[in-house]
Amino acid sequence: MGRNFVVTRSRRTESGRKKRTISKSIVIGPSAIKFVTLTVIAVLAIVYLSQSTAGASRGIEVRDIQTTKNSLSLEQERLQAEQTRLKSLQQIDNGTQKTVMEPVTNVNYISGTPVHN
Secondary structure, eight states, rough: OEEEEEEEESSSSOSSOOOOOOSSOOOOHHHHHHHHHHHHHHHHHHHHHHHHHHHHHHHHHHHHHHHHHHHHHHHHHHHHHHHHHHHHHHHHHHHHHHHHOOOOOOOOOOSSSOOOO
């Protein structure tokens, strides 16, 4: 059973009177209502799935960026330790060059008898 909707130009809504209509009539039956309802539900489901997929992909991107950040911070710590080690080796090398040694000009011998236990 469908319902007839009559759209008129006049304000009269009584049945049985001759009216001028814009179009003859629009008939909406139960199968049309089911079709429209299923279409709306399908569109809403597609929108929901696309939003949830977008959220999941954003989560994966965030996790990848976080992993990259952690690996780069570990690499930075390793490089800082290497830099400190190289600086200390350089300071040791510079320290040995600064000590001035004098050549031996005179040898003093200690005279005496060796002591044996």
